[in-house]
Amino acid sequence: MPATHSLSTRAIHVGQSPDPIYGDVVPPLHTATTFVMEQTGIAKAGYDYGRSGNPTRSAFEETFASLEEGEAAFAFPSGLSAEDTLLRVLSQSGDSVAYGHDVYGGTYRLLTEVLPAEGRKTVGLNLADLDEVAEVLTDQRPVALWVETPSNPLLEVYDLASLAELAHGVGALLVVDNTFASPVLQRPLALGADIVTHSTTKYIGGHSDVIGGVVVVAKGVRLPRKREGWTGTGLVRNEVGYLQNAVGATPSPRDVQLLSRGLKTLEVRILRQSQSALAIARHLEKRSAVRAVHYPGLETDPGFELARRQMRHPGGVLSFEVADETRAKNLGENTALFALAVSLGAVESLIEHPASMTHGTKSGSATEIPANLVRISVGLEAVSDLIDDLERAFAAG
Numbered sequence: 587m588p589a590t591h592s593l594s595t596r597a598i599h600v601g602q603s604p605d606p607i608y609g610d611v612v613p614p615l616h617t618a619t620t621f622v623m624e625q626t627g628i629a630k631a632g633y634d635y636g637r638s639g640n641p642t643r644s645a646f647e648e649t650f651a652s653l654e655e656g657e658a659a660f661a662f663p664s665g666l667s668a669e670d671t672l673l674r675v676l677s678q679s680g681d682s683v684a685y686g687h688d689v690y691g692g693t694y695r696l697l698t699e700v701l702p703a704e705g706r707k708t709v710g711l712n713l714a715d716l717d718e719v720a721e722v723l724t725d726q727r728p729v730a731l732w733v734e735t736p737s738n739p740l741l742e743v744y745d746l747a748s749l750a751e752l753a754h755g756v757g758a759l760l761v762v763d764n765t766f767a768s769p770v771l772q773r774p775l776a777l778g779a780d781i782v783t784h785s786t787t788k789y790i791g792g793h794s795d796v797i798g799g800v801v802v803v804a805k806g807v808r809l810p811r812k813r814e815g816w817t818g819t820g821l822v823r824n825e826v827g828y829l830q831n832a833v834g835a836t837p838s839p840r841d842v843q844l845l846s847r848g849l850k851t852l853e854v855r856i857l858r859q860s861q862s863a864l865a866i867a868r869h870l871e872k873r874s875a876v877r878a879v880h881y882p883g884l885e886t887d888p889g890f891e892l893a894r895r896q897m898r899h900p901g902g903v904l905s906f907e908v909a910d911e912t913r914a915k916n917l918g919e920n921t922a923l924f925a926l927a928v929s930l931g932a933v934e935s936l937i938e939h940p941a942s943m944t945h946g947t948k949s950g951s952a953t954e955i956p957a958n959l960v961r962i963s964v965g966l967e968a969v970s971d972l973i974d975d976l977e978r979a980f981a982a983g
């Protein structure tokens with residue numbers, strides 16, 4: 587498969603060849619926990635035990651690595667287990683890890699509660715202020731900088747190429763959680779990042795029926811501080827594979843098969859969701875009940891220029907502010923098509939109140955989310971029906 591094929595073609599063909607024996611057009615689902623050996627100690631096709639490796643998982647990983655333009659991808663049973671394994675590979679007791687202060691709530695909990703209990707120092711940064719980032723990186727000398735862009739739930743856009751340069755300047759690796767954009771809209775490795783993570787629970791699965799995660803490593807990325815790691819090779823890709831098997835953080839082949847299926851329609855889904863999100867953002871911007879719309883596809887948004895440079899389209903999630911907290915909560919209770927639920931990226935449109943739902947753990951902190959904010963994840967319903975649904979909810983108070 588030539589690397590010159592475009593992303594949508596690779597999503598369908600790389601790692602997804604027809605079965606060589608029976609001719610199945612899609613790779614069959616391999617559920618076996620163990621594999622018959624060719625000879626003592628010699629596996630038939632590289633697989634011996636289902637935790638250590640599985641052909642259905644390998645197929646997905648090959649496709650995913652191709653889409654993110656990385657050297658290797660590793661599928662995990664959830665986004666957080668992917669992040670946890672990666673953070674343990676990159677950092678040791680005594681190291682520090684820097685992160686954008688508005689990262690996903692579960693990532694924030696890992697970074698501020700779990701890792702510090704094991705002797706890592708973690709430091710939150712305002713990624714919009716590159717001078718502050720440079721200063722803190724120089725002062726703290728972290729092993730990694732963890733970035734999410736666009737941010738959640740305020741959809742701020744951060745400059746990946748500049749952040750990569752600043753991180754590399756102090757010997758830190760840049761890790762980007764690319765869940766909101768997916769490889770269709772943004773490819774951080776091409777902008778200088780070293781590692782990409784995803785919650786595949788969101789756009790990759792895309793149908794609200796599988797929890798999963800992935801880590802993708804760029805070519806030749808080495809451990810910080812010239813460490814050699816458990817494998818003695820110093821290569822991040824080898825270390826992630828080693829630790830994943832050592833701690834058993836491996837996904838069900840059935841889940842991974844759903845993710846491979848999701849990848850095949852990812853581009854058409856997310857482009858359509860992005861177009862609908864832009865139409866909804868433009869509609870909301872004109873409405874007097876809406877105080878502010880946060881969506882980098884709007885020319886008036888502070889992230890517009892940067893998003894245009896580093897993303898193919900700003901994506902299917904947006905947030906907006908209404909008069910007060912009561913109205914924000916009522917809106918989600920009064921929609922019929924938008925389901926009142928956390929999560930994002932699926933074919934169904936979702937609506938939520940971040941201050942009390944996804945970002946409740948941040949209340950009282952410096953990064954507290956405004957109580958009058960509403961976040962929506964735009965699905966694949968007709969955009970006119972979605973706008974009518976929001977209008978009915980506004981009218982209901």
Ligand SMILES: *Cc1c(COP(=O)(O)O)cnc(C)c1O
Binds near residue numbers: 666690787
């Ligand atoms: C959902 C999410 C995660 C966590 O993934 P899980 O699959 O729920 O473990 C991490 N990062 C972002 C941006 C997310 O939206």
